[in-house]
Amino acid sequence: MKILLKRLKLILPICLLLIGCSKERLLDDQSSNERSPNAELIKSAPSKATKASNLKQIGSGVMMQAFYWDVPAGGNWWNTLSGKVQNWSNAGIDAIWLPPVAKAQNGPFSMGYDPFDYFDFGKYNQMGSVETRFGSEDELTSLITSAHNAQLSVIADIVINHNSGGQNEVNPVNGQSNWTKFTPLSGKFNRDYNDFHPNHNHGSDSGIFGGFPDLCHHQVRVQNELWKNSESVAKYYKNVMGFDGWRFDYVKGFEPWVVKDWKNEVGGFAVGEYWDGNAATLDWWTGQAEVSAFDFACYYKMRDAFEGNNLNKLNEDMLWKRNGTKAVTFVANHDTDEIFNGKMLAYAYILTHEGYPTIFYRDYEEWLDKERLNNLIWIHNNLAGGSTSILYTDDNEYVAKRNGHNNAGLVVYINNADSWQERWVETNWSNTVIKDYTGHSGWQPMTQSGNWVKIQVPPKSYTVWAPK
Incomplete structure (x- = not known):
């Protein structure tokens, strides 16, 4: 509306x-x-x-x-x-x-x-x-x-x-x-x-x-x-x-x-x-109407996270966290366009997380890198399965994993800082060579027997890791 x-x-x-x-x-x-x-x-x-x-x-x-x-x-x-x-x-x-x-x-x-x-x-x-x-x-x-x-x-x-x-x-x-x-x-x-x-x-x-x-x-x-x-x-x-x-x-x-x-x-x-940033209200409405709702709670948390330089906001409540099968996630639409500097990071977020993501026409056809968006769409359709576990957040870094459902799952690493970042994370894969499917990192590390591995991410960017 x-x-x-x-x-x-x-x-x-x-x-x-x-x-x-x-x-x-x-x-x-x-x-x-x-x-x-x-x-x-x-x-x-x-x-x-x-x-x-x-x-x-x-x-x-x-x-x-x-x-x-x-x-x-x-x-x-x-x-x-x-x-x-x-x-x-x-x-x-x-x-x-x-x-x-x-x-x-x-x-x-x-x-x-x-x-x-x-x-x-x-x-x-x-x-x-x-x-x-x-x-x-x-x-x-x-x-x-x-x-x-x-x-x-x-x-x-x-x-x-x-x-x-x-x-x-x-x-x-x-x-x-x-x-x-x-x-x-x-x-x-x-x-x-x-x-x-x-x-x-x-x-x-x-x-x-x-x-x-x-x-x-x-x-x-x-x-x-x-x-x-x-x-x-x-x-x-x-x-x-x-x-x-x-x-x-x-x-x-x-x-x-x-x-x-x-x-x-x-x-x-x-x-x-249902234009409301309260995830509980959105969850109530979807239960009453028995249909999906646009996840305005997710939208506003992403705005605060990427425009406000505080990725801890991504820990907060969203409809997709309550019921991913009822959440339609989005970064922009015909009414809203408040995420500017971190828009690709926001797309990396919704296209690797639960919910049904939406791409805005102008972002895809005019404003952003279509090749990068196509890559994220492929990642969503082929790797982003199963439940979500948040592994780490601070003001500039966010790491989460999808635990896999008829696929291997993934680990997404989002970086809002001005420099490269590296971090040890626990994956779902033991003694497995993984790679970044975005092409932003050339690393191909092997996970340890305890599933831990070090991954990296460029400044103001994101990487998505899964078995090679």
Whole structure:
């Protein structure tokens, strides 16, 4: 969810309208092939995208966040991504997370977080354009097909807390005028004041955001239109458009049962954006919603560790330490980019530890060393198995080992100091030659019979050790 000040810029067109008229592996139970016994096939429309039968299992590799805030407007983003998905798959990516795909109140300029018509993917002339900021419906379908052909799952960004772009009407519950009359050209999920807060059945929830009309998930009709009916948003996105999973935006705005019901109805991998740095709170939410959450606790501890020059912070509580199968780890996303100097060290951390790591598009394609990131993705997919044991920390050094699961495991050595460091550590390997799989060290030491070995790491860098 975009931070408040940044997202409030989406409200400006509403204000102008007011003036002129006087927004070990991850989650088998959430695999992309899962189907609930309650799910219904949509018979009125054939599937638009090619549904591959051999997709990589979500969580077996790394997720790519395939956008950033204010990607170029002009309707070419889906085409841009189509040209990258095969290379991403080759590098070890298993899923791509797209921005909200439907027509929003800001039309050709919107990043999609002010949803208007959930079924207009760039087909209808409304909100100032036919195409979305990212392209046409045909181009989106082509992208999903290309991703599936590359064995990648496609994650839809779902914004169901609030809507934007409706017409003004009087709400008889409170006698106030609200922008809650929605008659989208798709003809699907028409809405009025009864579908928002307040209404005759439910006064409010925690979801008021930025002045946008707040959807009421306690209304049975809203549940039906969003996930229960045969042509609900969820079933249309999965069965017709071909999406394989869900990223739920701003889940603080509504109760966890909403996400749980959605997932139970249509299946698919699911992760929620519960923006909170408290690992216990994130753990509670994942238990209630029965899906994954972005590990904001890990994010903030990494920020403090690498930007604050105190790697002892990595000893503190994170969601992945409580439940690695529910933690989606990240270094940056479209809302946050507070880790600068230590960003590669942070990627070395999440790509060698438990959880399902996410790569941010601009880090991979523009800002960081793609070859180094590909190397870390390979390490994650091939060596980073089993539980984690922290071996040593101080202000500048961090050493941990993965204990192996169907692989040898690894030892990762992160150095935030300005000079080379060396340290004796206890490994899982006896009388075994090991090497650094990052290429940052040329050492190939042999572990002692008691599993101890001396390893090294360059300044402001990292090494990852495993049997040769």
